[in-house]
Amino acid sequence: MEMIEQANAEALQRLLAGDPVLIDVRPAGEVLADLGDRTILHAGPPIEWSRMCGPMRGAISGIAVFEGWAKDLDDAARLAAEGAFGFQPNHDFDAVGPMTGMTTASQPVMVVENRTTGNRAYCTINEGLGKVMRFGGNDAEVLDRLRWLRDVLGPAMGEALRQSDGIPLKPLIGRGLTMGDEMHQRNVACSGLLLRALAPDLARVMTDSSALAQALAFIAGNDQFFLNVAMATGKAITDPVRNIEGSTIVTAMSRNGTDFGIRVSGTGDEWYTAPVEMPEGLYFPGFGAEDANPDMGDSTIVETVGLGGFAMAAAPAVAGFVGAGAASDAALFTRSMGEITIGENPEWTIPALDYQGVPTGIDIRLVVESGIAPTINTGIAHKEPGRGQVGAGVVKAPLDCFDAALKGIADRLGIA
């Protein structure tokens, strides 16, 4: 239909016009509008405590202790089951969070402004690898790190960024694509580029040499530091694409460890969900598929803007890391994603494909017609609370979400 084509052209134009800039770090309670007391934002579509998976429950217990809402993890779990906390999706607060995606009032969030449209998106600071809250970790080491992010690194990053003109992320990500990153399971290049951009200003605002050295070492030691920046970038770019009447372009894909949900431009904030799938991947020594939790996190927002599994060709080294086959086959994933997208991003290009742009603008009609599901590169959490990351892999978005969304938009447009 002509009207759908026009709506999708507008959606693609907005996706490509996004101009994300990292401008600040602030406590979530200061910048997330209407974040209520004892409210815990989580990854994925809405979910109640009784249906939450192990790592999500573990993270919720941990963050409740961190916020001082419970005296210990058991107390937190009891309170959660009793309904003492409000649970809401990050996506409803202009925010995103990796894996369990915990966002609460006192946590610092990075602020990414889309300078084309003026909207802002938020994401917490990446904690590092292994036993961390986003993978369900919740012990003293995990909470101490969150306190240091809240008390030291977050405020310092905020002050450094406010003294700068902000860090433009579109060219930084473009450069990362020429350096082997796909911005989901491989962020080593962009993490380094971000540190380069941030370090001089951090040095100016952190006068305690020892604290500064610790801050630099923390960022330098975390190859996934940029992931959360990439996620806020994705959210800042996709939010203005919502609510274009008739558009069949995906504006969000997200998972809470139980359900996979997508949002489509023409149907606004409606979630279309299906049971989440298990990643297929590689496990850290001592772990296997029997330990794995199903797919989880808001991080699929990067695939929604053409990165992650869609940009696999830029990151041949990630193909091995996530168990997706030979490095030389990485281009096949990107080509396949070209089948379900309506454009390419001329500012995010892949040298090995002679500067072809990343496939952008997932059209649910193309997904349903082709039966090709979006490919997602993901981390794998242990299924039990408190354990942390056990591997990394590739997972498919469930096709049922796309079928349901297509029916939803057909209903709205009055098409049989």
Added chain:
Amino acid sequence: MEMIEQANAEALQRLLAGDPVLIDVRPAGEVLADLGDRTILHAGPPIEWSRMCGPMRGAISGIAVFEGWAKDLDDAARLAAEGAFGFQPNHDFDAVGPMTGMTTASQPVMVVENRTTGNRAYCTINEGLGKVMRFGGNDAEVLDRLRWLRDVLGPAMGEALRQSDGIPLKPLIGRGLTMGDEMHQRNVACSGLLLRALAPDLARVMTDSSALAQALAFIAGNDQFFLNVAMATGKAITDPVRNIEGSTIVTAMSRNGTDFGIRVSGTGDEWYTAPVEMPEGLYFPGFGAEDANPDMGDSTIVETVGLGGFAMAAAPAVAGFVGAGAASDAALFTRSMGEITIGENPEWTIPALDYQGVPTGIDIRLVVESGIAPTINTGIAHKEPGRGQVGAGVVKAPLDCFDAALKGIADRLGIA
């Protein structure tokens, strides 16, 4: 001949066993053995003033002023012509230098130790791009930068490195190869990885916030910062490969802007030279081939250990930068260099080639038999003194050097 095969196997083993670690930065006069007064070390094989090219003369005039050996550039040129300075190759002092390759007593040099063999190699700190001394620049801005390197950055880097265990370079370069660097004309990834490794220790030793911020910004702002580290790495790895009786493996390739020279293991420190060629490449806006100086610098030491043009497949983005054709053709260069080398480096691998190691161990017999000359990725200097960099390109090592070296080794072995 069996004896040559055995000698070359030993040479390859030493090339692959090298374990380079960046351990210190010191004034050249403190660490280069027997560096005489008023001695200027330069890139390439030996050359007298009368045969030096424009940028080499420009750099010599500049460095003489910097060292206080002349009152201005004209005075320096007059003194140089009169024989007031000693000119010697970097290579004879365990050192290497990019382009003009100026090394003098008061300049800080980075110290790379080969922990397998204990030898050390030295290279100055990279000055950045554009109008810099390595490209023949010599005005006040160039000399001021050298003073800052001498007085601020060099001592700080040295103190930071001495407080650390050193920075192991073999894994760092291995990682850079998965991030689009070939370590000659593209060092953005390794420069970032080095900054990540160095920044926390720099923060500990530089208590002046403003000076620290300037140091971090200088390193962060120079995508070629790592080039000089890669060069010292190459020198530290190749020096122990010298003087294996009967070996036809290249231990150095180098150019002074007039002559191209190679050294071969079985003939020790003998240079085999031929007139240097013109790079073919791309020029910065406002410049063209008529401005270009012929090929120059010790930086070809990186090709000697399998990086640079030999590792082009790792760096598809560099192919366009140096005008070597389509990004997707980058692998052809690496495959071609496989024809003239006797091994691959299992610790320096290329994801896009399914982790094939970089071609290592240039055998002059294979070069002469195949007629395939080593491919070198290089910067291009303006032919006049004081102008600086005008482009980047690809150049071939002249085959005459290899013919002459093969005769040399045949004579030494008493083969007709």
